[in-house]
Amino acid sequence: MIKGIYIHIPFCNIKCPYCDFTSFVWQEDKLKDRYVEALKKELLMYLDNDFDIQTIYFGGGTPSTLKPEKIAEIIDFIKNNVKHQKNLEITVEINPKTYEYDEFKIIKDAGVNRISIGNQSFLEKNLTMLGRDHKPEDSYKTIENCLKAGISNINLDLIYGIQNQTLQDLEKDLEIYTSLPITHISAYMLTAYEDTPLGTLVEKGLYHLPDEDLVYQMFLMIDQALHNKGFERYELSNWAKKGYECKHNLFYWIDVNFLGIGVSAWSYIDNKRFGNTKNINEYLENVEKGIKPVKFSEVLDEKKKLEEKIFLGLRLKEGIDVDLIKNKDLLKELVDEGYGDVKDGRFYLLPKGIMVINEIVRKVL
Numbered sequence: 001m002i003k004g005i006y007i008h009i010p011f012c013n014i015k016c017p018y019c020d021f022t023s024f025v026w027q028e029d030k031l032k033d034r035y036v037e038a039l040k041k042e043l044l045m046y047l048d049n050d051f052d053i054q055t056i057y058f059g060g061g062t063p064s065t066l067k068p069e070k071i072a073e074i075i076d077f078i079k080n081n082v083k084h085q086k087n088l089e090i091t092v093e094i095n096p097k098t099y100e101y102d103e104f105k106i107i108k109d110a111g112v113n114r115i116s117i118g119n120q121s122f123l124e125k126n127l128t129m130l131g132r133d134h135k136p137e138d139s140y141k142t143i144e145n146c147l148k149a150g151i152s153n154i155n156l157d158l159i160y161g162i163q164n165q166t167l168q169d170l171e172k173d174l175e176i177y178t179s180l181p182i183t184h185i186s187a188y189m190l191t192a193y194e195d196t197p198l199g200t201l202v203e204k205g206l207y208h209l210p211d212e213d214l215v216y217q218m219f220l221m222i223d224q225a226l227h228n229k230g231f232e233r234y235e236l237s238n239w240a241k242k243g244y245e246c247k248h249n250l251f252y253w254i255d256v257n258f259l260g261i262g263v264s265a266w267s268y269i270d271n272k273r274f275g276n277t278k279n280i281n282e283y284l285e286n287v288e289k290g291i292k293p294v295k296f297s298e299v300l301d302e303k304k305k306l307e308e309k310i311f312l313g314l315r316l317k318e319g320i321d322v323d324l325i326k327n328k329d330l331l332k333e334l335v336d337e338g339y340g341d342v343k344d345g346r347f348y349l350l351p352k353g354i355m356v357i358n359e360i361v362r363k364v365l
Helices: 029-044 068-081 101-109 124-129 136-148 167-179 197-203 212-228 247-253 280-288 302-313 328-336 357-364
Strands: 002-009 051-060 084-094 114-120 154-160 184-189 232-235 238-240 258-261 266-269 272-276 294-299 340-343 346-349
Touching (some): 002 029, 002 247, 029 068, 029 258, 084 247, 136 154, 154 167, 167 212, 212 238, 247 258, 247 302, 258 272, 328 346, 328 357
Parallel strands (some): 002 258, 084 114, 114 154, 154 184
Antiparallel strands (some): 184 238, 232 238, 258 266, 266 272, 272 294
């Protein structure tokens, strides 16, 4: 049973230097209209599956580079073609400056009830270091317009671990974030991925990421400051006020079937994971010919399922059943050294462990 649909919108006004998602700087409406038609056609290829949709999530790229009428068109198409629950959680990722009040009103009327804003920081020096094209005042205005249109479930993205960022800078950012009428905060450590401009700059020594100790102190500050203001961490990078956890994202971590449509989108259905081509021309040509644009797929056997249960479970606040860790000496070591703890028969990571989660997962497996 498919419970979530993810729609990838790959268009952006600029390409951020740290971004490793499939996205393109493209302004031409003709291609965007063609892409929306392809999204609808791709969805129809999966109607032989059982649907009971609880969430729709528009990610990117920058979904708000589409006209709001196109977002509404896609939502209506999904509702008209697959079984869905009445109280859908519908999220749209947007960047500051892309939508004004009128645009928010259109998507609100179409059923959008959750907005995720990629503002990343309210400090101008951080935005400059991240290569962003908006100012702090643009973020304030975007939040104001969103609320005015009647969408009150708002996530703000925060990036930390930026060149020249201090704990005082982060403290200032957190004061601003927690003073705003929002429900959710996603905080991501800046990562220099290969094949991105940032990755190249770091490799050449032209951009300096802070050392691990400072990044750890930043994470501790974020976790504590948000907790003090009523935001509880429920996943490695996500904090929410009670009842405002992102249902769609939780599906990724708790073994729920979801369908991803669009270029580079991934799906997970009946123990099979598969991903679409990252080439937009190949995507469009295949879909227009009635061919699924799937480029990668794997069937998860029992061993792989167990590995994923451990890896994904450790991302969540409640962790995993201690019985999944067969090496009890390792379990004791992780607890004794402050990487994690055990409560009610479940092992969960503490901040020290979150910083090295990949290494811990490797040891557990």
